[in-house]
Amino acid sequence: MNPAHDQVRAIVWCEDALELLDQRQLPGALVYQRLTTAAEVAQAIGDMVVRGAPAIGITAAYGVVLAARARYAESAPNWQALIATDLAMLAAARPTAVNLFWALRRMARVIAAGCSHPAQRLLAEARAIHVEDIAANQRMGELGAALLTERGSVLTHCNTGSLATGGYGTALGVIRYGYAAGLIERVYADETRPWLQGARLTAWELVQDGIPVTLLADAAAAALMRQGEVRWAMVGADRIAANGDVANKIGTYHLAVAARYHGVRLMVVAPITTVDMSIASGADIPIEQRAAEELLTLGGQPIAAAGAQVWNPSFDVTPAALVDALVTDRGVVLAPDAVKMARLMAGTT
Template sequence: MPTPAAIQWRDNQLELLDQRLLPTEIHYLRFDSAAAVADAIRDMVVRGAPAIGITAAYGMALAARSVGPLPSVAAWTQALSAARHALANSRPTAVNLFWALTRADQTIEQYGNGGDVAEALLQLAHQLLAEDLAINQRIGDHGAALIAPDSLVYTHCNAGALATGGYGTALGVIRSAHAGGKLRGVIAGETRPWLQGARLTTWELMQDGIDVSLATEGAAGHLMRSLKPSWVIIGADRIAANGDVANKIGSYNLAILARHHGVKFMVAAPISTFDPSLDGDDIPIEQRPGEEITHSRGAQVAPSNCISLNPAFDVTPASLIDAIVTEYGVIHSPSRESVTAHLQTAKE
């Protein structure tokens, strides 16, 4: 059974699979405004960097449809500024969000002087969704080529069909490796506090008939030493100019453990996830509400007034990464120079 689409357009409305309810309930929420879409991104109805970007593009299309015809680029820009601001501030770490909003800006510039901006923005969102699926399949094939037969791999969070336009980045690599008969199994870390690994990754892989075992975060070192996986494979929310990678909190821990145990570390992400404007130390890290770790499904699990630290992401230094895989190929042992060269190749 294929994984249900995370994002779909039906009856002139955006529908998002409410990922907070998975795996026990499949339920779509409908959206007709950019403000509601921004809330959905912030509240984790939809998550994963590529999916957030695509969703933001649909949010801009919804905003344009509510405004009606306007005479100029300036008028459109002003009318959509509040929607754009709300979407841009929904989650700060995923650079795909800002990449998609920039694509929307370019569309407004192209069609704003008398064109049908609302329709153009809707077609852009459709295009980004279709492009992402094709990109993920190419990422999957490039990454799978690095995996030896009879491999066990370890993954973290959910970088699958639910986090993208379909197929997935890290899970795209796993899907392609499975299709090539290379995998003997997958270990999925639970990914606290939202448990994306437990709720989403295991569910996706089980839908595809891929052998997966769920593990607690604290078991990672023991499992690397005892089971000897070949690769840790993760997605990314932002890749810096120097090759550092921001991803779900806990990724950095896994990279350190992997290096100690001789396990290779792979990042799978599209070119749109790269941010050549900054280095890893400058990546903004989203701080989530403390209640996410002081409470579990509404039940208090920590003392009242307990001070909490709840960063949503961490940054893995390029020196701990063996390969970054994009739709254009593989960056081995990433560095500022190899990232720059890869991005230049993508432009040509």
């Protein structure tokens, strides 16, 4: 891992408060929001100040710390009962990212254990979740880069880097590792409508780290693949079902279909905490519907015909049959299916 290609940190615990890089203002302004309550954290998650499944989970964990500090000061004997409403509020912030619920369950176990200084113990746990995420990303970077058998260019969708995680990134972590190893010469980044995570965030991250990046409209991806410019398409995931189906940022599914047609391999990179074995297939994954204004306006200015109706899912589901490689911090699964996913979760891959 080359630290020269890992310069961005979006989540910072500083002086008893959580500071989040406001990703809505990138790349125009580098602004950190300082949050001191669980309600502010839940609002920041819902408003996409922070986004990306691992980053949402880490942020929620720190939100529990803030909740515990307030509840303990409010009523030390009853803080465990009072904090339940805060956990529910954080869980409701975004419904698709399974890492959110995983992190909250982990923090809830600490709460259930009880201690005389809960905020300190919970802060240690949140920091552990944060550190473990970075280590997992670095491990996935190494595993994913090992699949790159020849030097070439790759295509990515949305943002899967340090902005979407505790640091280093999932699919962008593979890209960072592959670029440092001389296996990736250029990254093509979909703009990723309607929030433009590729244009505003991925391109910005790669420029910060000195990795060559070319931006393209989402609709141009298939034409780029047809020209033979891309070896791999690399994406992250917000939830992976027991059969290997992948819920990820809207646009991933049609990218996967185009990749299969053009002989471009699809790599999904996500920590093991993104796998939800309680969901049999992608058909059962809840898909968040976002506000119509995200499609009807841009930068607060109307861009669509007045009166037009809107369908605005934040995610889509890519069938496991279109995934060539699933890279997790526990190992790599080629052509994932239900049997292989069960082996992965059992640690027998």
